[in-house]
Amino acid sequence: MENIVSVNNIDNNIINSILFISSKSEYISLSENNLKHYIEDKYHNVIIIKDDDEIKGFLIYFLLSPEIDIIFIAVYPNNKGYGRKLLSYLFDDAKANNVNNIKLDLHENNITAKNFYIKNGFKKIAVRKKYYNNQFDAIIMEKLI
Numbered sequence: 001m002e003n004i005v006s007v008n009n010i011d012n013n014i015i016n017s018i019l020f021i022s023s024k025s026e027y028i029s030l031s032e033n034n035l036k037h038y039i040e041d042k043y044h045n046v047i048i049i050k051d052d053d054e055i056k057g058f059l060i061y062f063l064l065s066p067e068i069d070i071i072f073i074a075v076y077p078n079n080k081g082y083g084r085k086l087l088s089y090l091f092d093d094a095k096a097n098n099v100n101n102i103k104l105d106l107h108e109n110n111i112t113a114k115n116f117y118i119k120n121g122f123k124k125i126a127v128r129k130k131y132y133n134n135q136f137d138a139i140i141m142e143k144l145i
């Protein structure tokens with residue numbers, strides 16, 4: 001049984017699971033301190049997807065109506081629909097908060113995530129040259145709600 005919940009309190013089991021999942025991706029660098037900040041900060045939301053009570057993925061976003069910025073999304077394992085379901089929760093939250101615009105930036109080499117976002121309705125709107133390590137471009141994507 002899958003379910004998505006919002007994380008509003010510091011819970012070490014949840015923190016360790018999120019850090020474990022993020023450690024599987026070379027494109028995510030999330031420290032424990034930053035994660036705790038995101039959980040506690042009122043403008044950031046941290047949501048997790050559980051399957052049979054095991055945490056399989058998380059999504060962190062910044063919500064300041066009328067805009068949302070996706071900070072990080074990651075799942076483990078991949079290709080089981082966890083990512084799509086996390087985004088679907090986000091789109092519902094966007095509608096509930098009168099958000100009309102969701103943005104994110106993405107490492108140019110992260111093709112899996114780029115395809116994932118395109119399939120879920122995002123479009124490339126701009127490029128930040130040499131944004132990562134002064135070497136790799138960031139692709140800015142947007143979805144209008």
Ligand SMILES: CC(C)(COP(=O)(O)OP(=O)(O)OC[C@H]1O[C@@H](n2cnc3c(N)ncnc32)[C@H](O)[C@@H]1OP(=O)(O)O)[C@@H](O)C(=O)NCCC(=O)NCCS
Pocket residue numbers: 025027028071072073074075076077078079080081082083084085106110112113115116119
């Ligand atoms: C990007 C990311 C979050 C996508 O999550 P995901 O859960 O793998 O994505 P989904 O499962 O929803 O969709 C991916 C594919 O699985 C397919 N799929 C969905 N449910 C499925 C299921 N039950 N069985 C088999 N395939 C399934 C989807 O159709 C899709 O296939 P397609 O690409 O051929 O259309 C994931 O690849 C990831 O964690 N990447 C590393 C972190 C990262 O780079 N994050 C982005 C930058 S912050």
